[in-house]
Amino acid sequence: xxxxxxxxxxxxxxxxxxxxxxxxxxxxxxxxxxxxxxxxxxxxxxxxxxxxxxxxxxxxxxxxxxxxxxxxxxxxxxxxxxxxxxxxxxxxxxxxxxxxxxxxxxxxxxxxxxxxxxxxxxxxxxxxxxxxxxxxxxxxxxxxxxxxxxxxxxxxxxxxxxxxxxxxxxxxxxxxxxxxxxxxxxxxxxxxxxxxxxxxxxxxxxxxxxxxxxxxxxxxxxxxxxxxxxxxxxxxxxxxxxxxxxxxxxxxxxxxxxxxxxxxxxxxxxxxxxxxxxxxxxxxxxxxxxxxxxxxxxxxxxxxxxxxxxxxxx
Amino acid sequence: xxxxxxxxxxxxxxxxxxxxxxxxxxxxxxxxxxxxxxxxxxxxxxxxxxxxxxxxxxxxxxxxxxxxxxxxxxxxxxxxxxxxxxxxxxxxxxxxxxxxxxxxxxxxxxx
Numbered sequence: 001x002x003x004x005x006x007x008x009x010x011x012x013x014x015x016x017x018x019x020x021x022x023x024x025x026x027x028x029x030x031x032x033x034x035x036x037x038x039x040x041x042x043x044x045x046x047x048x049x050x051x052x053x054x055x056x057x058x059x060x061x062x063x064x065x066x067x068x069x070x071x072x073x074x075x076x077x078x079x080x081x082x083x084x085x086x087x088x089x090x091x092x093x094x095x096x097x098x099x100x101x102x103x104x105x106x107x108x109x110x111x112x113x114x115x116x117x118x119x120x121x122x123x124x125x126x127x128x129x130x131x132x133x134x135x136x137x138x139x140x141x142x143x144x145x146x147x148x149x150x151x152x153x154x155x156x157x158x159x160x161x162x163x164x165x166x167x168x169x170x171x172x173x174x175x176x177x178x179x180x181x182x183x184x185x186x187x188x189x190x191x192x193x194x195x196x197x198x199x200x201x202x203x204x205x206x207x208x209x210x211x212x213x214x215x216x217x218x219x220x221x222x223x224x225x226x227x228x229x230x231x232x233x234x235x236x237x238x239x240x241x242x243x244x245x246x247x248x249x250x251x252x253x254x255x256x257x258x259x260x261x262x263x264x265x266x267x268x269x270x271x272x273x274x275x276x277x278x279x280x281x282x283x284x285x286x287x288x289x290x291x292x293x294x295x296x297x298x299x300x301x302x303x304x305x306x307x308x309x310x311x312x313x314x
Numbered sequence: 315x316x317x318x319x320x321x322x323x324x325x326x327x328x329x330x331x332x333x334x335x336x337x338x339x340x341x342x343x344x345x346x347x348x349x350x351x352x353x354x355x356x357x358x359x360x361x362x363x364x365x366x367x368x369x370x371x372x373x374x375x376x377x378x379x380x381x382x383x384x385x386x387x388x389x390x391x392x393x394x395x396x397x398x399x400x401x402x403x404x405x406x407x408x409x410x411x412x413x414x415x416x417x418x419x420x421x422x423x424x425x
Contacts, residue, residue: 068376176413219417
């Protein structure tokens with residue numbers, strides 16, 4: 001496989017200045033800076049020490065695809081269980097978790113039930129946004145909204161504050177148009193404008209949504225049509241972290257004060273952009289699978305512009 | 315899977331109390347298959363006659379859906395080997411896409 005770990009510099013200090021990396025196999029040049037992911041185990045002592053010295057820590061889980069049972073990973077339930085087992089074993093518990101969508105594979109009630117039960121075993125508050133796989137019930141999203149839509153706006157978007165950081169969960173998987181990418185829509189953009197209007201530019205912002213909010217590979221729909229309008233509203237803020245899922249691999253870039261990061265899936269890997277005829281589940285030898293699945297941990301320290309993002313594999 | 319019923323069979327069907335079925339299906343109505351493979355509909359353009367049906371079969375190992383651009387029909391998520399059939403009662407051209415991967419597009423021409 002094209003190994004994304006090639007895009008993860010080793011032994012880089014978190015405060016490392018701008019780095020330019022050529023992402024193997026694509027020729028795309030990403031600029032990376034502080035908040036570089038490190039290939040640490042979640043239980044690594046350094047990570048635990050870092051978590052202890054942070055003001056708070058949250059975890060991102062993504063693309064659990066409960067119900068997926070094909071060759072790329074016939075046991076998506078088991079790998080989610082394993083990821084959650086890691087979380088339950090952490091010395092320092094995260095303050096909360098975010099799930100960036102594709103909780104289920106087919107939006108079926110028993111898939112949502114299984115995910116709730118497994119993730120709920122952590123007893124850690126979890127904030128969800130939907131993926132397109134959570135919208136394919138007969139009600140086209142009703143199953144998701146019935147379960148996770150309380151206290152949200154529109155088709156499931158919302159915001160909340162934690163220790164002075166403003167978190168915004170956006171929905172870009174509803175009513176996708178032929179030939180298009182992910183889509184936020186005017187109603188959500190209008191809400192976002194109002195949500196941000198009275199906030200000081202010094203407030204750190206974390207935005208999370210399923211489909212990447214920047215264009216990674218439009219041929220495979222890996223981007224959001226109207227994300228530029230959302231990013232324009234976020235431009236004035238001194239620290240913006242954008243966390244996405246959908247593409248089942250880590251890709252990141254930094255643009256001005258904005259750090260973009262996509263998380264691994266807990267279910268199955270997908271090919272790097274353009275490296276396969278289609279973006280379907282990537283079949284890898286069994287012994288390699290868990291090295292391609294994982295979790296993302298984020299530490300926040302007051303006064304530091306960049307949030308420390310740590311990715312770990314299963 | 316042509317649904318052609320010979321005259322005698324149609325008479326028999328009606329005699330057997332299946333008149334509704336026989337009358338609602340125009341003579342020689344047929345079913346045309348569109349296969350989904352590697353994130354693409356094949357064939358991309360399907361030409362049928364009024365009253366014919368189109369059956370979509372998902373041959374990929376992830377799910378897809380079939381949604382008319384004008385909203386006139388939509389499927390749930392189709393898992394591997396799942397099928398969905400739509401019938402077309404009016405002449406015209408209907409474009410459709412996959413609701414999960416909207417770069418996947420196709421069209422049905424009803425003559």
